[in-house]
Every structure is written in C-alpha cells, then in structure tokens.
Amino acid sequence: MIGVESGDRSLAPMRDELIGRLIEARVASRLGARDATLWGPEAEAEARIRLDWVVATAEAEAIIAEVEALRAELQSRGIDRVVLCGLGGSSLAPEVICQRYAVALEVLDSTHPTQVARALHGALERTVVVVASKSGGTIETRSHLLAFEAAYRNAGLDPAAHIVIVTDPGSPLDDGSSAKGYRVFRANPNVGGRFSALTAFGLVPSGLAGANVRELVAEAAAVREQLIADIPSNPALQLTSAIICGLPERYAIVLHECENEPAGISAWIEQLVAESTGKNGQGVLPVAISEHSPEAHQTSAPASSLVINLEWLLEGGKDLSDRELEDFEVLVYAPLGAQLLLWEFATAMLGHCMGVDPFNQPDVESAKVAARKLLDAPRTSESVLGELSDMPGTSVVVADHVVRALNADDALAHAVPQNIAELQAALEASIPSGGYLAIQAYLDRSDEEVSRHLVALRDVLADRLGVPVTLGWGPRFLHSTGQLHKGGPALGVFLQLLDSPAADLPIAASEMTFGQLISAQAAGDRNVLAAHGRPVIALRMRDAHAIASLL
Numbered sequence: 001m002i003g004v005e006s007g008d009r010s011l012a013p014m015r016d017e018l019i020g021r022l023i024e025a026r027v028a029s030r031l032g033a034r035d036a037t038l039w040g041p042e043a044e045a046e047a048r049i050r051l052d053w054v055v056a057t058a059e060a061e062a063i064i065a066e067v068e069a070l071r072a073e074l075q076s077r078g079i080d081r082v083v084l085c086g087l088g089g090s091s092l093a094p095e096v097i098c099q100r101y102a103v104a105l106e107v108l109d110s111t112h113p114t115q116v117a118r119a120l121h122g123a124l125e126r127t128v129v130v131v132a133s134k135s136g137g138t139i140e141t142r143s144h145l146l147a148f149e150a151a152y153r154n155a156g157l158d159p160a161a162h163i164v165i166v167t168d169p170g171s172p173l174d175d176g177s178s179a180k181g182y183r184v185f186r187a188n189p190n191v192g193g194r195f196s197a198l199t200a201f202g203l204v205p206s207g208l209a210g211a212n213v214r215e216l217v218a219e220a221a222a223v224r225e226q227l228i229a230d231i232p233s234n235p236a237l238q239l240t241s242a243i244i245c246g247l248p249e250r251y252a253i254v255l256h257e258c259e260n261e262p263a264g265i266s267a268w269i270e271q272l273v274a275e276s277t278g279k280n281g282q283g284v285l286p287v288a289i290s291e292h293s294p295e296a297h298q299t300s301a302p303a304s305s306l307v308i309n310l311e312w313l314l315e316g317g318k319d320l321s322d323r324e325l326e327d328f329e330v331l332v333y334a335p336l337g338a339q340l341l342l343w344e345f346a347t348a349m350l351g352h353c354m355g356v357d358p359f360n361q362p363d364v365e366s367a368k369v370a371a372r373k374l375l376d377a378p379r380t381s382e383s384v385l386g387e388l389s390d391m392p393g394t395s396v397v398v399a400d401h402v403v404r405a406l407n408a409d410d411a412l413a414h415a416v417p418q419n420i421a422e423l424q425a426a427l428e429a430s431i432p433s434g435g436y437l438a439i440q441a442y443l444d445r446s447d448e449e450v451s452r453h454l455v456a457l458r459d460v461l462a463d464r465l466g467v468p469v470t471l472g473w474g475p476r477f478l479h480s481t482g483q484l485h486k487g488g489p490a491l492g493v494f495l496q497l498l499d500s501p502a503a504d505l506p507i508a509a510s511e512m513t514f515g516q517l518i519s520a521q522a523a524g525d526r527n528v529l530a531a532h533g534r535p536v537i538a539l540r541m542r543d544a545h546a547i548a549s550l551l
Helices: 009-024 027-032 041-048 052-076 089-100 113-120 139-154 172-177 200-209 213-227 235-246 265-277 336-354 364-376 384-389 420-428 448-465 482-487 514-531 544-550
Strands: 003-006 081-085 106-108 127-133 163-167 183-186 252-257 285-289 305-311 329-333 394-398 402-407 436-442 469-473 492-499 536-541
Touching: 003 009, 003 235, 009 027, 009 235, 009 336, 027 213, 027 235, 027 336, 052 183, 052 200, 052 213, 081 089, 081 139, 081 200, 089 106, 089 127, 089 200, 089 213, 089 265, 089 336, 106 113, 113 139, 113 514, 127 139, 127 200, 139 163, 139 172, 139 514, 163 172, 163 200, 172 183, 183 200, 200 213, 213 235, 213 336, 235 305, 235 329, 235 336, 252 265, 265 285, 265 305, 265 336, 265 482, 285 469, 364 482, 364 514, 420 448, 436 448, 436 514, 448 469, 448 544, 482 514, 492 514, 492 544, 514 536, 536 544
Parallel strands: 081 106, 081 127, 127 163, 163 183, 252 285, 252 305, 305 329, 436 469, 436 492, 492 536
Antiparallel strands: 003 329, 394 402, 402 536
16 A cells, blocks of 8 residues: 645645646656656766666565575574664665664664774674675775774684675775675665665665565565556655645655654655755755654644655554645655655656756765865864864854854854753854754764754754754765755755764774764865855764753
C-alpha cells in the first residue's frame, strides 16, 4: 500500500495541471528508462552516470546473498557488533533501515574525538567495522579507518578479519583494501551517494546488522512499476506536484514522522532533498521534526512551511480513511522500502520541475577545501580563542561557558547570550524576512543527554522565532544539507555549536588530531558561508551539557 494525499483542495486544479504536464512529457517513464536528458543539456553528462538507482532492486539479490553469507561467517566467529563509518547517504540510509527492524548498528559519522573514542573502546574482538565511502577519499571515513586499524593491531587482532569496505570500483579505498585482505563490496559506480539506499551502501551494513533487507528490497520492487507509469495515480508524480504547488509562497517542507513509528526516515529525506535541490539560488529546505516538536501540534505551520506527514505502514497497515489534513499538510504512506524509492523518484522529478541538476553538489567541496587549508596551515595556537580569532572580520568574546564569534559589523557582537531570550534576540536581529535558522552542532551525537538538550533547543527556537529551524550534526551535514546552505536561497542564518572535549584523540599515521579536524571543518564551513554572505554565529562551550543553561 502506497499513497500521497494533500489537504489543500484549493490547490487540486494546480496539482492536476502539473501532473498532466509531467505525464505529457513522459517524465516518469523516461526516468524509469534512465533518460539523462530530463534535466537539460548542462546536466546530461552527470545524469548519464548517476541513474542506476532506478534499477537498484533488480541488482540487489547478488548483494544480499553475499551479505548473508558474510554475516553467517562473522557470527560463527562470535562477531556480532557492527560499526558503520560513513557520511551522508552512506550512513543515513542504513541507520533508518536498522531502526525500522530494531537491530543494533553503531554509526560513526563524526570526527568529534569523544564520539570516535567511544566507538573505538567497544569490544573489538566482537566488532566488524564497515567503512563506506563512494569516492574512497572522504577524510572522515579514511581517518576512522586508520583509527580502527591501529586499535585492532594494538589489541593483537588482525584488522583484515574485522574490516569490511564498501566503495566504488577503482577508488583509492578500493585500491588499497584488497591488498590488505579486507572484504570489499564494490558498489555500482553509476549511483550517487544520496540515491544509494537500496544499493550496497544501504544493504551491506544493514544486512550485517541483521535487518531484513530482502523484505526491504521487495517493498521497493513492488511499487516500481507504479513509479515509472505516466498516469495520474503515480505516487511520485503526486508527491512532486504536492511539493511544487504547495511551495510558491513556501520553501520548506516539515517532515513529521507520525506517532509510534520507528524514527529516522526524515533525516534521510532531509539530505536527499536538500542536497539534490539546493543549488543555483533555489532549493527545498527540509525540516526534520519529532512527534513532540511544536510544528506537530500547531494549528498552522510557519508561513514558509508545508507539513509532510510520514506513515511507514508496518505490519497490518493502518486505517487512514478518517485522517483529516489541514491546508498546509500532505500525507505520504508506504512501507519503508517503498518510501525510499518513492522519495528518490520524487526528488529527481523535483529537479526536473525546478530546472536543477539533482545529481551534482557544486558547493559541498568548498567546505572541504577550506578545512584542508586550515589543516595545512601552521597552527601557532591550539586555544579556542586563537582558533576563533582566525576568522576574518570577527569579534570574539569570552564568557564562563561560551566563546562567541560573529561578523564584526553585527550590533550584538559584544553581547554573549547567557539564556534563551538573549540568544533569541541575537538570532532575530540576523534572520532575514522569510528566512530560516540552521543549528549546526559539532558535538558528540552519541551523548544522549546532549542530543535531548539540542532537540529541546531547536523546538524552543522554532516555537519562539516562528521560522523553519533545522538541526544538523557536524560534520555529517556538510555532506548533505550543507549544499543547500551555500547553494540554495540566501535566507539562512547559521548557529554553530562547538565544545572543548576534555581529551583529544590523535589520528593514526597522521600529525593531526580529531579535535583539530572537527575544529577545522567547522571553521572552514564558517568561512565559506561568510563568503556567500550567510550570517554565522558560533558558540563554543566548555562543556556541551551547558546547552541546558540556555533553556
């Protein structure tokens, strides 16, 4: 069962007209046939090597068989803990798949030294580490691999018995891994990372953790024919039209995972839609919320937002016949495998309607380059004050709990916020009319208390500011929503939150530490955002738990 329903009946004629145009242009069937001309001549070369996700379900059987055999082998050796090192779609898809099937998967998608150390200090003799990187050169995952290799050797264990690689054939990671004896799964190179949920990147770590990936792929395969049909009932056409027609005055979609559903798909949709549409000054801003967020209970969403309710329809399905939707609401219901494929199709169609290439990410690399420059430059001081002072045009103020850096021409540059009211005032002075706030937390995501405080902070600010407020974990958002932050509409204000970990962690075979790396990544993104004219407020706490003092 799969479907899309829209609450605003006044927009029905506009939605029907758009669906009619998409049917006339045969967008669905051409997408099913991997027609690279759908996004214009400038995007054709990129699209031609990025469309095999359309046939991923047909290629999945061979991958699943290999994964099942490897899982049985690992279990026979007492290896039952799975750690995934990956960024963007390489981690977000397996995370939501494993949450759906309630199986344990530890995701390391951060360079925060405390989070890395926590992953390294698990029971290594029982641990298999899946290192997933399409390019094979991602600095975060390469650093994680070096750290685990050293940890296994220090524990007297053979890394080759505990490390699995997922990468594109011929990547730098592929070239060296086979020689080391690692098990390598070579993914289809003609699939972009954020569209890879049903490929080796989604299936290998999820299957090793015990998720029923056969069922997941079957759910997707069951709806594929509907999604490539040029007919009005095509759910992908309906979802695309609901978003496009609901956003002439709105640029944000609020992703609401309905009560009692396994969490996580909204974060995966967020990176898929933001990175695919956020370029050329355009973009759809996804805002992932929980059942307890204020947007889930208000009678109207922020003026710039369209609420999309997500129902997974697990065992037995649900009776949705009496569900009443407000004018700004859309309901999307399907089992998880079908949801994944539906959103991939709809996102590609959004790119077609908006005139953007959904498969490139021109602004993602800029933050990486800026971070590398900072890492390569001589560091005269490792102090927090010194790092923030390196920002061009910045004033720095030191307080008991935070260090705050703003653009020097900001009227509030010398007022360090000590509570939520002062922080709200600083943000209100910076957010443009019709704008949004992006909270960027370069903190330990595995600390549950910090996570709760951050969600509470996001909810309070969303309620008080009345604008879309997103929460992204650094550095993982740099590989997804970071594209929209820099390439999308110039409407964002960015609140960076950093801490000062009690202990740093060296990166094996490197002169660099994880603490230096995450600081450089944050500073690099600040510099790029500033170069794009985006206001940035940076707060570094002595302890991340100090977030609670702001509430």
